[in-house]
Amino acid sequence: AQKITQTQPGMFVQEKEAVTLDCTYDTSDPSYGLFWYKQPSSGEMIFLIYQGSYDQQNATEGRYSLNFQKARKSANLVISASQLGDSAMYFCAMREVAGRRALTFGSGTRLQVQP
Amino acid sequence: EAQVTQNPRYLITVTGKKLTVTCSQNMNHEYMSWYRQDPGLGLRQIYYSMNVEVTDKGDVPEGYKVSRKEKRNFPLILESPSPNQTSLYFCASSFGPGSNQPQHFGDGTRLSIL
Secondary structure, three states, rough: OEEEEEEEEEEEEOOOOOOEEEOOOOOOOOEEEEEEEOOOOOOOOOEEEEEEEOOOOOOEEEOOOEEEOOOOOEEEEEEEOOOHHEEEEEEEEEEOOOOOHHHEEOEEEEEEEEO | OOOOOEOOEEEOOOOOOOEEEEEOOOOOOOEEEEEEEOOOEEEEEEEEEEEEEEEEEEEOOOOOOOOOOOEEOOOOOOOOOOOOHOOEEEEEEEOOOOOOOOEEEEEEEEEEEO
C-alpha cells in the first residue's frame, strides 16, 4: 500500500491567490514526521516545512502552512499569496521512527503559478 | 553556509567504467543517505548511514557501494555502472535519524550511463 499519496498530479493557481496541495499518509507508527519539499525545474530538493505526529498546532513557515488532520491522516500544504517563483514540483514525505529512518515520498504535485 | 555538496553535478559515462559521486556536509550531521529519483518511481533510498562506519541498505542497493570513514563524507560508488543506473541522484543528511529531523539535500547529480 502507498504510504504517501498525492492525488493531484498538477495544479494551476493565479498569482497572489492561495493554493492547497493534498497529501494523505498511512502508517502504524505512533511517532512520525511529515515534511514538504519543493523541487524547482533546476532539480534541487528544498525543505519547506515539518509537522510532527504529536504536534498540537499546525506548522507554519512564512507563506507555507501545513493543515494537519491526524484522524484523517492528511497533511495538506497551503501556500498563501502565490508567486511566480512557487512554480515547481512539491513532494510530501514521511519519516517514521522505526526501520531505516528513510524519507518516504509521494509522487508529487506540479504547481504552476499563472500571472 | 550550511550545505550538502555533491560532485559532479552532471556526468555522462559508459557501461562498466567505475565512478564515484562524492557527498560532503558541513553541518556535523550523523545521518546521511543516498536517493535516486526516476520518472514514475519517485525517490527511493539506496543506502544510508547512521554514523561513521555504520552503513546499511535502503530500498534499491544493488549495483552500489558506500562508505562512511568520516562524519562529513558519504561517497556513492558504482563499481560497474549499467544503463539502468541512469538517474538523478541525491545525497541527504540530518542531525539524527529521528522522525522530527528534516533531511537536507544536495543539489543532485545527473548520471547518464551509455
